[in-house]
Amino acid sequence: MAKERMTPAEQSPKPSCTTAVVIAVMAHAPLASALKEVAEHVFGESVDITAIDVLPGACAADSTGALVTRLSGLDRGAGVLLLTDLPGASPANICATSASALLNKTIGCTVITGVNVSMLLRVLNYRHQSLDELAQQAIEGGRQTIARLT
């Protein structure tokens, strides 16, 4: 049987971390909640992610405090993975300032841009990995499905 070499990321999603990382998606409305709905459709059950739709006019200065408070309350000690859409846009800026604020509170936080469906599904598939491992999964998962189909 012909075999295709698997990348390390495609190996079995065995837990390497007993405490789950908090996964949050922050994106231009309605993308975050739409992505969560797609994930729930695919897995056929509710998924444990926080979806935050950013409305027009939101800015980092006004929104960071509330986000940091919310994510601090959700943290289980394994940190927070923040997935956002466009680098340089308000949702990503809010994520970046929030990540700094969380780190000041000694809560690990990694922000990954370019969120898409495959990134989110991949992260959920491997969700019991550590924050660093999940961040790598997110990047690889997000890139994995970008291809010319015809």
Add this chain to the structure above:
Amino acid sequence: MPQIDLLVSNKLGLHARAAGKLTKTAGQFTSDIFITKEARRVNAKSIMGVMMLAAGKGTTVTIEAEGDDAQEALQEIKALFDDKFGEEA
């Protein structure tokens, strides 16, 4: 390694939700489980890997399992395919 050939017989093939069910079922077992379509072999516990096989209705795939619960895993996965992933009465 124990293996079994299975026909994808549901109308939509191994689409997103069916792939989700397969990876969820495979993930319940400790065995390493792989699915192969033609020359492409992927981890059956990886949803993106399974989905990117793009296995439509009428495709035959091979499931391999290796580990203490390999036979049980193959039976459960066969039942899932036979049940058309619960999508068609």
